[in-house]
Amino acid sequence: MIADQQLSDHFSLYELTQTTQADLQELNRTLTDELIEKGRQLAKNDDPLQGLECARALVIAAGGTCLFTNSAYRCPKVNGGSPGSSSTSQHVSFEAFDGHVPNQTIDETFLILLTAARAGKFKFGQLIIESADRGYKSADGTEAISRWVHFSLIGTLNPAHVGQVMKATWNAGAAKFDYVRIDQIKFA
Numbered sequence: 001m002i003a004d005q006q007l008s009d010h011f012s013l014y015e016l017t018q019t020t021q022a023d024l025q026e027l028n029r030t031l032t033d034e035l036i037e038k039g040r041q042l043a044k045n046d047d048p049l050q051g052l053e054c055a056r057a058l059v060i061a062a063g064g065t066c067l068f069t070n071s072a073y074r075c076p077k078v079n080g081g082s083p084g085s086s087s088t089s090q091h092v093s094f095e096a097f098d099g100h101v102p103n104q105t106i107d108e109t110f111l112i113l114l115t116a117a118r119a120g121k122f123k124f125g126q127l128i129i130e131s132a133d134r135g136y137k138s139a140d141g142t143e144a145i146s147r148w149v150h151f152s153l154i155g156t157l158n159p160a161h162v163g164q165v166m167k168a169t170w171n172a173g174a175a176k177f178d179y180v181r182i183d184q185i186k187f188a
């Protein structure tokens with residue numbers, strides 16, 4: 001397991017590699033230099049309109065306290081234990097983020113990011129409201145978080161999927177997410 005380090009001003013490696021699967025925590029922090037560099041790009045992207053620092057600035061400008069991480073990097077084994085995650089999930093390549101803003105509803109945070117994207121102030125691979133039980137907790141650890149905002153870098157995403165805006169609801173009976181397409185933004 002590697003030591004913690006800051007990946008950008010407001011995001012650390014341990015924050016972005018935490019998992020609710022305690023027995024896999026050490027494995028999920030066993031990273032190559034290449035993956036750590038990808039984490040750095042997720043936190044603060046070379047494109048100032050992508051990544052976590054950009055999103056954080058947007059939610060804070062709208063009154064948010066912070067951009068709290070539920071899950072970002074997931075090694076294949078951790079990802080395999082996350083209900084509904086596909087093996088090609090951008091979480092596996094350290095390009096995706098699940099989180100929330102403690103003093104905003106998920107819908108508010110989602111709308112802030114979507115509105116910014118439509119105004120040319122934020123870019124993403126996919127922006128999704130997801131809901132499921134993955135054991136995520138609030139910033140103070142007391143409240144179960146069953147809805148969150150997912151967004152990713154454009155990164156290695158299939159170009160046909162870039163700009164997709166969706167809501168995904170966990171369908172327990174079918175053990176999969178049901179997706180509702182809201183929009184697909186064409187980035188300049």
Ligand SMILES: [Zn+2]
Pocket residue numbers: 091096097098150151
């Ligand atoms: Zn996600």
